Amino acid sequence: MIVERGTRVINLVQAVNEALDLALERDPRVVLFGEDVGKMGGVFRASDGLQPKYGEKRVFDTPLAESGIVGFAIGMAMAGLRPVAEIQFAGFLYPALDQILSHLGRMRHRTRGRFTIPLVIRAPYGGGVKTPEQHADSPEAILCHVPGVKVIIPSSPERAKGLLLAAIEDPDPVFFLEAIKLYRGVKAEVPEGYYTLPIGKARVVREGNAATLIAYGGMVEVCQKAAEVAAHEGVELEVIDAETLVPLDTPTLVESVAKTGRAVVVYEAMRTGGFGAEIAARLAEEALDYLEAPVVRVAGWDAPYPPFSAVENFYRPDAKRVLEAVRRVLMY
Amino acid sequence: MDTVRYLDDDGKPLRDIPLSEEELLSGYRALRRARHFDERALVLQRQGRLGVYPPFRGQEAAQVGVALCLEPSRDWLLPSYRETAAAITFGMPLSKLILSWRADPAGWGAPPEVNMVQFYIPIATQVPQAAGVAHALRLQGKDAVAAVFIGDGGTSEGDFHEGLNFASVFDAPLLVVVQNNGWAISVPTQKQMKVQRIALKAQGYGIPGVTVDGNDLVAVWTVARKAAARARAGEGPTLIEALTYRVAPHTSSDDPGRYRTEDEAEAWKKRDPIDRMRGCLLHLGLWDEEKERALSEELEAEFLTAVEEADQASEPRPWEIVEQVYAEMQPDQQAAWQYLHGGEA
Numbered sequence: 079m080i081v082e083r084g085t086r087v088i089n090l091v092q093a094v095n096e097a098l099d100l101a102l103e104r105d106p107r108v109v110l111f112g113e114d115v116g117k118m119g120g121v122f123r124a125s126d127g128l129q130p131k132y133g134e135k136r137v138f139d140t141p142l143a144e145s146g147i148v149g150f151a152i153g154m155a156m157a158g159l160r161p162v163a164e165i166q167f168a169g170f171l172y173p174a175l176d177q178i179l180s181h182l183g184r185m186r187h188r189t190r191g192r193f194t195i196p197l198v199i200r201a202p203y204g205g206g207v208k209t210p211e212q213h214a215d216s217p218e219a220i221l222c223h224v225p226g227v228k229v230i231i232p233s234s235p236e237r238a239k240g241l242l243l244a245a246i247e248d249p250d251p252v253f254f255l256e257a258i259k260l261y262r263g264v265k266a267e268v269p270e271g272y273y274t275l276p277i278g279k280a281r282v283v284r285e286g287n288a289a290t291l292i293a294y295g296g297m298v299e300v301c302q303k304a305a306e307v308a309a310h311e312g313v314e315l316e317v318i319d320a321e322t323l324v325p326l327d328t329p330t331l332v333e334s335v336a337k338t339g340r341a342v343v344v345y346e347a348m349r350t351g352g353f354g355a356e357i358a359a360r361l362a363e364e365a366l367d368y369l370e371a372p373v374v375r376v377a378g379w380d381a382p383y384p385p386f387s388a389v390e391n392f393y394r395p396d397a398k399r400v401l402e403a404v405r406r407v408l409m410y
Numbered sequence: 411m412d413t414v415r416y417l418d419d420d421g422k423p424l425r426d427i428p429l430s431e432e433e434l435l436s437g438y439r440a441l442r443r444a445r446h447f448d449e450r451a452l453v454l455q456r457q458g459r460l461g462v463y464p465p466f467r468g469q470e471a472a473q474v475g476v477a478l479c480l481e482p483s484r485d486w487l488l489p490s491y492r493e494t495a496a497a498i499t500f501g502m503p504l505s506k507l508i509l510s511w512r513a514d515p516a517g518w519g520a521p522p523e524v525n526m527v528q529f530y531i532p533i534a535t536q537v538p539q540a541a542g543v544a545h546a547l548r549l550q551g552k553d554a555v556a557a558v559f560i561g562d563g564g565t566s567e568g569d570f571h572e573g574l575n576f577a578s579v580f581d582a583p584l585l586v587v588v589q590n591n592g593w594a595i596s597v598p599t600q601k602q603m604k605v606q607r608i609a610l611k612a613q614g615y616g617i618p619g620v621t622v623d624g625n626d627l628v629a630v631w632t633v634a635r636k637a638a639a640r641a642r643a644g645e646g647p648t649l650i651e652a653l654t655y656r657v658a659p660h661t662s663s664d665d666p667g668r669y670r671t672e673d674e675a676e677a678w679k680k681r682d683p684i685d686r687m688r689g690c691l692l693h694l695g696l697w698d699e700e701k702e703r704a705l706s707e708e709l710e711a712e713f714l715t716a717v718e719e720a721d722q723a724s725e726p727r728p729w730e731i732v733e734q735v736y737a738e739m740q741p742d743q744q745a746a747w748q749y750l751h752g753g754e755a
Contacts, residue, residue: 153542
């Protein structure tokens with residue numbers, strides 16, 4: 079709930095920093111840790127200034143070991159704390175997948191609620207800023223395939239702050255992925271003080287009637303650009319930010335497609351098995367009667383994210399490719 | 411490296427025993443209680459009244475000796491699938507354990523007063539978690555320790571090393587207990603690792619490593635007690651290697667005849683932890699046949715009551731599949747719940 083209060087214009091990483099600060103201040107059970115999050119304040123400065131403020135017991139550096147970090151965080155959460163663990167890049171989550179798949183998502187279920195894991199794992203993801211190999215991966219689909227976890231990918235500073243605070247309050251494990259491209263790439267008015275936003279709600283970020291663009295995280299910005307270009311040609315596209323992938327707000331997506339009759343799903347992970355495939359499948363199941371064209375996906379190519387920045391922009395979907403897909407669904 | 415022993419193979423004390431008579435008697439009872447459960451569980455399994463069951467015969471002392479140093483409502487136990495003896499001693503109700511090995515959800519959760527995490531099936535994944543539990547206990551200023559059990563095979567997993575490293579870096583109050591029973595299903599320790607003393611691995615993490623005769627309850631109890639006191643004093647974790655032997659098969663579905671000789675098992679049976687402890691009590695004049703008979707009767711009565719309780723648990727219902735996935739059911743679980751419930755909301 080957003081209470082009337084002042085706002086300031088800040089970027090997404092500042093919004094994350096504010097949320098972490100407020101969570102540490104509000105709840106003594108909250109602890110923050112990961113590689114370089116303490117003294118250095120995180121490789122993206124998301125935890126800047128927090129160790130001096132809250133001390134080394136609550137904000138600390140860990141050994142360099144992702145499985146260790148996630149396993150350690152699981153144990154801490156079971157024993158009564160509210161850990162927020164940072165994985166330096168989402169592409170570095172892979173060594174921790176055993177912890178995630180074998181335990182994180184199923185501890186509540188396998189102990190019939192005796193032990194639960196109120197844990198948030200934050201990780202930057204995605205491309206567009208010419209990072210080295212492995213740093214630009216978008217592994218959200220892997221995480222969405224784990225029963226018992228929630229997956230949130232905010233696309234604006236205001237959403238990031240409120241959703242991160244909601245994630246820390248949430249009794250279940252939450253993955254919170256932050257698009258690297260948006261860290262300093264977007265600035266917006268963000269309310270001051272503590273507030274949370276509901277997990278599991280998609281939002282219409284631009285209204286239109288010709289077709290629906292569905293995206294999340296870094297791709298929302300791309301879709302908004304495409305919609306602006308289309309508007310100059312008199313084509314009004316609706317843009318929806320899915321925002322929470324698990325649990326997915328399918329009714330909001332269906333409602334939009336009921337209005338526009340056409341949908342393009344945009345994501346920057348590899349196309350095959352990507353989360354956009356899940357969105358397309360749900361629309362096929364629940365919105366078929368409204369669809370006047372097949373749901374089309376715009377995604378990364380079926381290849382590793384290119385480790386050479388010169389061709390990065392050919393991999394990552396841009397407004398041009400989104401508009402080509404829009405043309406396809408409009409001409410169908 | 412020396413192996414800590416207090417009893418010879420017949421149970422005769424080799425040195426002064428740092429346990430009271432009362433403790434020795436309660437320790438023997440705990441061993442017998444675990445053995446009784448194991449024997450009767452195998453019978454239930456053969457009757458089709460238990461699922462796949464991993465017996466622990468021969469490893470009672472290694473588990474019971476550690477569990478006797480812990481308090482279930484304060485300390486934590488993170489066992490792998492072969493630690494039913496530790497679970498029994500730590501305070502898990504027998505009926506829950508029967509249900510657990512029936513793969514019945516009613517047996518999956520420990521009672522609120524018992525801090526035992528349901529038996530872990532993946533190998534060594536619980537070690538970093540145990541380090542996290544221990545660190546959290548310390549951060550919260552609790553006078554409590556965590557104990558985690560794995561087998562010799564588990565020391566090959568990356569999580570064993572990451573967990574030990576985290577525990578040592580943070581001085582976590584943790585007991586890492588490796589039951590070195592010589593085999594990881596069919597693979598002998600010699601083919602699992604070059605180093606033949608698992609306790610030596612502790613040196614890589616700057617923590618104490620102790621090898622103890624895992625079939626000697628007095629030795630395990632004493633070593634674990636010292637490690638727990640050290641942990642409680644804020645001095646960090648200890649790696650305990652308990653040398654023991656899996657006399658029984660890996661699980662009720664395993665045939666050890668395919669990979670090991672029965673001579674080996676027979677040799678270990680002569681060092682049976684329960685016979686040795688009874689030998690100790692007899693040597694000290696604390697035990698006799700009548701007490702043994704009375705104990706057997708008591709344990710059988712307790713077991714039969716537990717089976718009765720377990721049998722009375724209601725059958726798991728289909729919709730339980732999607733319960734306890736999240737704190738509150740999300741739309742997808744809700745839809746599945748309604749379907750499994752026959753359309754009734």
